[in-house]
Amino acid sequence: MEADAVRDRTLFWCSASDMADPIRIGMIGCGGNARGHMNALRGLEAARIVAVCDLKEDLANQMAEGVVGEEGDGLRPDVYADPRRLLERDDLDAVWISVPVFCHGELELDVIDRGLPFLVEKPVARTMEIARQVESAVEAKGVMTCVGYQLRYMSGAQAAKAELDGKRVNLAAGQYWSGSGRGYKNAWPLQMDKSGGQLCEQATHTFDMMRYLIGEVATVSCRAASRVLHEIDCPDVTVTTLEFECGALGSMTTTWAFDPADWSEANVLHILYDDKLLQWRTDKATLRACCETKALEAAGCGIDEVFVEAIRTGDRSLVLSDYGDAVRTLAISLAANDSFADEGRVVDVSCY
Ligand SMILES: NC(=O)c1ccc[n+]([C@@H]2O[C@H](COP(=O)([O-])OP(=O)(O)OC[C@H]3O[C@@H](n4cnc5c(N)ncnc54)[C@H](O)[C@@H]3O)[C@@H](O)[C@H]2O)c1
Incomplete structure (x- = not known):
């Protein structure tokens, strides 16, 4: 990438954007790493976490409380223990997936089936077979993706x-x-x-x-x-x-x-x-x-903010590591x- 393009892009990330309705996000996986995404998304006017899911429902409830915040100023998302139930909602704009490495595959395929953009944590799978299967589904459906190589954006x-x-x-x-x-x-x-x-x-x-x-x-x-x-x-x-x-x-x-x-x-x-x-x-x-x-x-920026902006504008070039790129890593x-x-x-x- 040209040096100027890098500069222009980072300036673009950091500029305030005109806000329409916030991007409505469902979060799947509410462990340690997901809390960082939750904290970043909570601070964005352009995003709203409307649903959270973890197989361990107590963790999903804790995440919901985190979204509400200590000041009680956030809206409490709905809580699920089954990701398929979360994906039945018809009001989602995007999904954030933060599950252990061996839990990838079916989850992404279900999200892709719904045609929803998703951010998924690195590494994208435990095996190349799973990664290639998901990559093919992403390409076939054309959904926008972002993988959690957040250091690239810093x-x-x-x-x-x-x-x-x-x-x-x-x-x-x-x-x-x-x-x-x-x-x-x-x-x-x-x-x-x-x-x-x-x-x-x-x-x-x-x-x-x-x-x-x-x-x-x-x-x-x-x-x-x-x-x-x-x-x-x-x-x-x-x-x-x-x-x-x-x-x-x-x-x-x-x-x-x-x-x-x-x-x-x-x-x-x-x-x-x-x-x-x-x-x-x-x-x-x-x-x-x-x-x-x-x-x-x-200039640098947070990955959550960038992906929200990419979804909002439809500008895939803002994403520095999409699913296919992450498979090569x-x-x-x-x-x-x-x-x-x-x-x-x-x-x-x-x-x-
Ligand atoms: N980008 C980064 O810098 C960074 C940093 C830390 C971790 N990570 C990545 O984040 C991912 C999660 O890490 P973690 O430390 O939060 O793990 P964790 O074990 O603390 O949390 C993962 C959670 O996912 C839940 N889960 C598993 N399968 C699920 C499913 N099908 N539906 C709903 N919930 C499900 C588990 O119950 C668990 O609570 C890993 O891939 C890890 O490599 C990335």
Whole structure:
């Protein structure tokens, strides 16, 4: 994307829009992550959460109370324990889906069947088969989608994107070092069959940022080990080498056994081009050249606000990662998982 286009787009996001009726949203999945979406949507005049659903009805009720708010100023959404009941409503404009990785598939197909735009959390599925099935249904029905790679919309990523426009990247080194392996206890993210492990559940953000800033990944080779957290069935350290289609090389290291205390230091990407080093973190981007370091500036925006605006205006170009795009990010994680299961075999990502 041209640097100017990035600037224009971010300005557009941040401009106040003429309001008609708010977009009426149903939320499916009311766990920890959904609360962030709820808080963002609550603050938008252009959106209204009219229905919430979780298989655990108490969580849906808690979410409904969150929508009402401590001041009691929000309208209480209707509560459901069955997503199909929620989808029977005829007043929905869009659906937000925030369920565990292994719960994707039927849910999206039901939403697509209703022809509703939807935002779905990353990674989009546990397997490529499910992801491709949903992708085909999205294409057939033509529904607007947005996947929760929200870091793309933030100022650090926008500044890095503008800086790298037209540049020839040589080398990228990403890391996702978090203490989530201890924090999640025995929850689904720590179960390989349910989450796909750290490369799929968490480091998908870093792989996605590599794709967004550098381009498609051609091959991966991954090694993994269990060094500290022997009680879980996922590796707690991984090293992946990547070859990008543009010819750049990359590395990615992950651990689930180290808590960086400052969350913004967990997910980091170093990119070398020309004689410069661009460092991206979730909260900022900096550039080092000739021993000088400068902060890169750009406007950013929240993913919920952007998708509401995209639905309201019908402008799909506002969405920076739609379903089909996110499937290509998923392929990298699953290819890396297959590689470490096969002792580091080089895997062609395009075959996924
Ligand atoms: N974009 C981000 O930065 C970010 C951050 C954290 C989590 N996530 C993603 O968000 C998703 C949810 O994560 P979480 O931490 O909230 O998980 P969670 O386990 O806390 O909550 C998920 C909820 O979904 C409910 N659920 C499952 N299947 C359902 C169905 N068919 N209908 C209705 N409810 C259903 C569960 O009962 C559960 O309460 C995951 O994909 C995760 O990777 C994204």
